[in-house]
Amino acid sequence: MIFNSDQFFTIIIWVVVLDYALNTVIDLLNYKKANSKLPTDLKDIFDEEKYDKAVQYQRVNTKFGLWSGLSSLIIMLLVLIFGIFGDLDSYVRLHFESVITQTLAFFGIIYIINDIWNIPWQWYSTFKIEEKFGFNKMTPSLFWKDKLKNYLLTIIVGGILLSVLVFLITWIGQSFWWIFWLVITVFMIGANFFYTSWILPLFNKxxxxxxxxxxxxxxxxxxxxxxxxxxxxxxxxxxxxxxxxxxxxxxxxxxxxxxxxxxxxxxxxxxxxxxxxxxxxHNKKKHTISGMISGVLQSGAMLFIMSFMVFNPALSQALGAEHLSFPVNFIAFGIIYTPISLILSLFSNFISRKHEFQADEFATITYNGEALQNALKKLSVDSLSNLKPHKWYVFFHYSHPPLLQRLKAIDKHK
Structure with missing residues (x-):
């Protein structure tokens, strides 16, 4: 079925709204499940004071997330309804000649505006919430230094990958996806090899x-x-x-x-x-390799689906562009792909939780299950983790099983 621009616009709006609604419902379920009274099965992990602090930490972060999520929803809806992406596309077409420079300028402007919008939220999270609960050690100076370094990495890495993508699209056409898939695969493997040698030292010693x-x-x-x-x-x-x-x-x-x-x-x-x-x-059971393969396959599937949409002018028009626009279509595709991405993330999280149980079992059998349990307890208490999350929140968001489930599984292998 071929959709026109109005139908695409309706689909995009519904995807944005339903995605927000789903995440909000899950957050609220998790929020309401929190109980300030220390459960009996947590008394050997938390004391009353620490548990109450953990509950308050979860509640404050949930409220913060709800407000920031609502603000992002409102901004996105206004941008979509008033065709701001289309206006931006017209602007970069006037000021830049090649498709590559137009695309780089388009996403560069969006990146800067989006980051300016997010800075107050990031600042409040770091210097208010994390500070209040004793986690933050970052100084304002370090905050801005990290920002500048992230800008530099985004410009270099993101700019190169985006330029290669647009070049392949304009040079090869719809078959671009499998060549860029190879590029992304090489990049993912290289990033894993050299992350601690090249990237991490930029931020930490x-x-x-x-x-x-x-x-x-x-x-x-x-x-x-x-x-x-x-x-x-x-x-x-x-x-x-x-x-x-x-x-x-x-x-x-x-x-x-x-x-x-x-x-x-x-x-x-x-x-x-x-x-x-x-x-x-994790390494012995090939979880790192399987995770890499999963990421490669998912990126290939995404690019293959995108290849059927990136040349559709109706998709560009749905977001306010007058002509076929690759950067606008990237935005539209990213939104429409959200449900597929959600399904894939649910599967990935399920596999990840299974892998965590297997790694715990390996550590218990080959070393010391009690020491691992004590370490997990300390990690959870020190980070004020939610030890009683709602099952749906775990299903949608947790890449690791809740602590109590891990402790019980370790007991079986001692």
Whole structure:
């Protein structure tokens, strides 16, 4: 079925409104489920004061999200109804000659305006909410430095990829999708290989884990599961937040383990090795590879579908453009693709939660389930996690299972 511009416009409006409505309902369900009274099954994890603080943290963030989401909805509807994207397309056509420069200017202007709009929200979240609950360690100076670095990365990386995309579209036509898919695949693999070497150092300092008891325990564990561990780094995560984390990056000899300094401060050596054992479990069970393959396949599917829409002038006209416009069609396609993206994210989150259980099981069997449980409890308490989320909120948003489910699963493998 071929849609005209009015039908496309109606579809786009409905997608925007229904997506907002769905997320709002889920947020409200999660909000109403929060209870300030400490549940019996959480008494060995939280005390009354800490649990009440966690509930308040969830409520404040939910309210903040509802207000920011509503404001974004209103802005988007006004932009769509008054054809602002079409006006912007006419402006860049007058001031730039080639399709590539027009597209870069179009998205550059949108990026700047959108970021200016978001800065007050980001500022309030960081320096009001996170500050109030004791998480924020970022200074205003660091906030702006991060902004400038993100602008630079967006201009370089985003500009190059967008230019290649438009070039392929204008040069090859509808078959552009599979060549750009190869480009994106190479980029995704390269980003995974070089993230901790090239990108992360722009924002954080990485120092090798010094010789000592912890390093010896980590190396001994790696040897026991035939998993060579050489590159272990400590990252200064405390310069931005008191929250803790750990992750693996890269493949083969470029594989690196990164521990936040906040993680080091709050956990015993046994707990730290248990956390690493969990991460090793992801690698041993090929979760990193399967996640990469899933991302590649999803990007290919998205580009294939986009190839049938990017040349449709009715789609451009639906957003107010007078002629076929690739940048306007990118915007329209991104909105229309939202339901498909939602379905794919539900599947990805389901697989991710399954993988977390498997990594927990691996760490329990090969190292110490009790130490892992203690580490997970501390991480949840220190970050004021929601330990009683609504099941629908978990289904739509959680890439990790709720803590209580993980603790029960670990008990089965001890």
């Amino acid at each position: 990485l120092v090798p884990l010094e010789q000592g008891s912890l390093r010896e325990k980590i190396l001994a564990y790696g040897k026991s599961v035939n998993f060579p561990i050489e590159n272990i780094y400590i990252m200064d995560g405390s310069k931005r937040s008191s929250k803790a984390n750990a992750f693996f990056s890269g493949f083969g000899k470029r594989k690196k383990i990164v521990l936040f300094d906040t993680l080091m401060e709050k956990h015993t050596e046994e707990e730290l090795v248990a956390i690493l054992a969990h991460e090793v479990g």
